[in-house]
Amino acid sequence: MPTILLADENTIKDSSIKISGDIDPKYGIVNQSKDFRNELGTSNKYKQNSLATSGSLKFNYDQKTEKGLGYGGYIKLNTNTSKTASGSENIASELKIYLEGNFGKFEVGSTSPVGSSMEVNSYSLARATGGLDGDWTFWLKNGGVLAKDKAIDGNYITAPQLPVGFDETTKAGKINYFTPKVNGFTFGLSYVPASKAKGTVNQTSGVLDNSGGGYKNIWQPAVGYEKSFSNGVKFTTAILGEFGKAKKVSYYNSSIIDATSTPDSNSSTEGVRNNLKAWQVGAGIGYQGFAFNGAYVDIGKSGTLVDGNEKNKKGGKYWSLGSAYATDKYGISIEYMQSKRAGALAKYTPKGSTKDLLVKFDQEKYNKFEAISIGVDYTVMPGFMPYVEITRFNFKKNDNFGNDAKFNKGTVVLAGTKIKF
Template identity: 25%
Template sequence: MKKTLLGTTALVTAGLIAGPALASDPLTVTVGGSVTAGFYVIDSDNLAAGPFAGTSFNDTAVKLVARNIDINAEGTLDNGMVAGVLATLSLGDDWNTNFNNNDATFRELFAYLEGGFGRFEIGGTDGAAFKMHYTSPWFVPGNGVDSPNILNGLASVPLATTFAPAARHSTFSLMAADANKVTYFTPRFAGFQLGLSFTPETTYNGPNPNGIGLNPNNSSIEEVVEIALNYAGSFGGVDVGVDGFYTTGDAPAGFNADPEELGFGLNLGFGGFTLGGAWYQSEDLGRLGVSFPVPGAFGVEEEVWTAGLSYATGPWTVGIAYLQDEISAPGFAPGTSKVKTWQAGGGYNLGSGVDVGLDLQMTDGDATGIFGPGFEHESKSAGLVLSVAF
């Protein structure tokens, strides 16, 4: 998952209402993208609950992820405003998924307008809470412990019942994800910037379904509002980045739920070191991937936190990070689920956007009640990663 932190908006003389002036030249079109591939040796135990408990999985695997093509058209208008369109294509993995997934689909597609007033975005893209968030550092090329592209363990423990919500592996706001929305970012003032997003509804109305919600059957979370504030500055040689966000929406009719997300993040940079972490909490929010919707009556609560430290010198980057996800359903079918993941490793930049690295992961999970009574899982892996950005 690519993370974007909005920087200082250029303070140019421009108004919200423009006349008929057109750009003196056509918008400039650039094409780029990224591909991350890894070869892993994996050792996992106890992959499932029930009759499959105790089974082992020892194998090698090739992971091909972050297969994105970014097409950006941008130009400066005669009145000083910057206008553009960004389209991100996610490439299919050919025969490896259902033998026919060889198409490219738009993961994001949105237009934007930027000037002294700030920045407007409209279309299918992540909202302000996502784009302004700080978290634990990524030090393995193309991969990290928070919102990983590659995770060689169970993202959540096997469910004892189809009514149990699946866990997440991210401190980012995903309630509205890439659904069509409108977002406004203020200019950065004294290091501070405010972001606001509004998503009318989160069904398949954008370039890609967001994969999170309360009910997949032709209804979804509606009127999602995101409020985010971050700060970027330096104090005595220490670079500081901090943010906080709140997201809320309306549940579909008939659900006793009030879905909410709350999160904070912090990065400190000094002498090549980056120390970062984040905390996230949600209520009445379940991730799709189960056979039935997750009613708010379960009172589902989820908490995720992460921390990590990286060091960069010249072309080298090394680090270690940890993430823990805990989800509880205190309603009429109570249970808890906990997934813990360690990552260590690093990378070396060969130049021209080409990085190689070593990725070491260790994941374990356990569950009680509705999530799988007495279930425990452990997975360890080591991989060589090649990431190419162009």
């Protein structure tokens, strides 16, 4: 562990900084519906397999006073030769400070909410890249739906997460608090002033208060419980909630996908959305390397338009199950999820544009999705872990997007080797 002398030696003589990181080269093979394999509007085919490499560098700074008060910081940097798999160009993916003592722990910065570390979900057990919440979705081309030969995204729940997980960035500035564990119970609470406000004042000062989409004044409470029995069985459970004020958003009617050119902003409509109200409950059992987790989530009408059309379905739910077996050397996991969602504004990128437009479809049926993921990894040497992950997905058909809409299904196989240091 390197020791680095700080400039202000009158305050702190020396500080412990732990540097770690990971490099993850992987080979992906994608087998998806044939209509999704071409560059839209052309006969050019995408490669169905490719080699990709991602990485990160992490800095942990930890200090403790003579009275036992802990404090420090954490920085996670993207060390990629292009945009991240999710498309981010930001150098840092996480940046926070913390203060910890008998009172519990406070975190402030651009980081994940309390539920990320407290929740019990199927992907909590996942091996390889993370299973249902792993890398498989980044490898799909043209998303899950083609309407009039144009890619439509955002109408399905494809990962087992709450809305601020799959609709908004976890990089938003927030304050987290965790209580000490008492009789197996832990309570956590996150506050996010605005889901669109992330990073420095250069970005946060330009976020609109009541418009522009996203949520504001978000609260995420979480309660976790853990109990170990004398026979070696371990039981865990957690309940999470998310509540916040939805901001207005500009959107276009579905007729926009017939347009041959990018529409101007004057043809959009600004609509009021339903506030954020969602919850998740999960539970798990572990015994001698075996583990089984399950979770159920109801996101309600969070983020859907208040349009007065009673025929349109609105809201979303999902459930997921996962099991795993792990030793010091290897691990294997299997997960399954089903979801349904309706009323969410779709994302559509007009040809020649790099900006997503939000599109409203009348949806009298739920958009249903299911996936199963199996992951295996093996630790050959400390920090050296080859893995294989296979995910089968299915965006189920419906007529919400028109009779000529096409829906994606197939398999993503990822094989790689992680190096952690």
